């Protein structure tokens with residue numbers, strides 16, 4: 001596979017199933033590490049905000065007297081983000097197009113109290129540059145918070161799941177991204193200019209094991225694998241596998257969802273970096 005020319009290397013595109021996984025995310029299930037650092041009047045930049053459910057949750061429930069800007073490279077999720085804020089009547093949030101690798105274009109130095117990214121820097125061609133830009137626009141004394149997947153584990157062991165995981169990594173890497181980089185975020189942060197003593201690390205997990213969780217999670221992957229945008233990438237352009245392989249992997253996910261012992265875990269690496 002050849003990497004695209006643009007700085008965004010988001011391989012999943014924004015098909016409906018992908019948007020649904022992002023729209024499930026909240027501060028409680030995806031940004032708990034940020035909570036001890038928030039004050040109600042803060043200004044936050046949420047880079048790569050996607051359909052904005054974490055962004056709107058932050059605005060509504062954690063910085064109600066502050067303001068949050070959701071910045072996103074792609075137009076499709078921004079539409080969903082604006083609709084979501086409007087439906088909930090949340091007005092202290094603004095959504096805008098932009099590139100985390102070029103924040104200088106839109107924001108002067110020291111513009112925000114907090115700069116946050118959830119599952120974004122693994123999808124950009126130069127993650128250290130992204131962190132450097134995030135550091136530049138955060139105020140002195142403020143924080144940059146990043147959370148990215150570090151590892152995926154599942155039960156039962158299966159050849160099909162191994163094959164799916166290999167394909168997932170091949171596609172992400174082929175697009176110039178860094179799949180599951182959660183264990184090295186602190187190293188990238190140092191390269192971006194944060195002092196070691198100003199970086200703290202933690203982990204957070206998602207677990208899908210109840211019948212409802214398995215049904216939801218498996219349907220999403222079964223669908224994502226057969227989305228036309230994914231077929232275009234991996235079969236038509238990438239030549240990574242055949243349509244038949246994708247159909248088999250899609251069925252494998254459906255079978256996993258039906259297995260009462262099925263269990264899926266994603267462990268994330270989290271960093272909080274203070275700008276001193």
Ligand SMILES: C[S@@+](CC[C@H](N)C(=O)[O-])C[C@H]1O[C@@H](n2cnc3c(N)ncnc32)[C@H](O)[C@@H]1O
Pocket residue numbers: 007008009010022023025030047048049050051052053054071072073074077098099100101117118119120123124
């Ligand atoms: C996995 S989604 C995460 C969305 C959201 N943060 C969440 O957790 O629900 C990654 C998002 O980053 C966006 N993205 C990728 N490259 C970007 C860039 N260079 N600048 C800004 N956003 C980018 C993608 O378009 C996508 O919406």
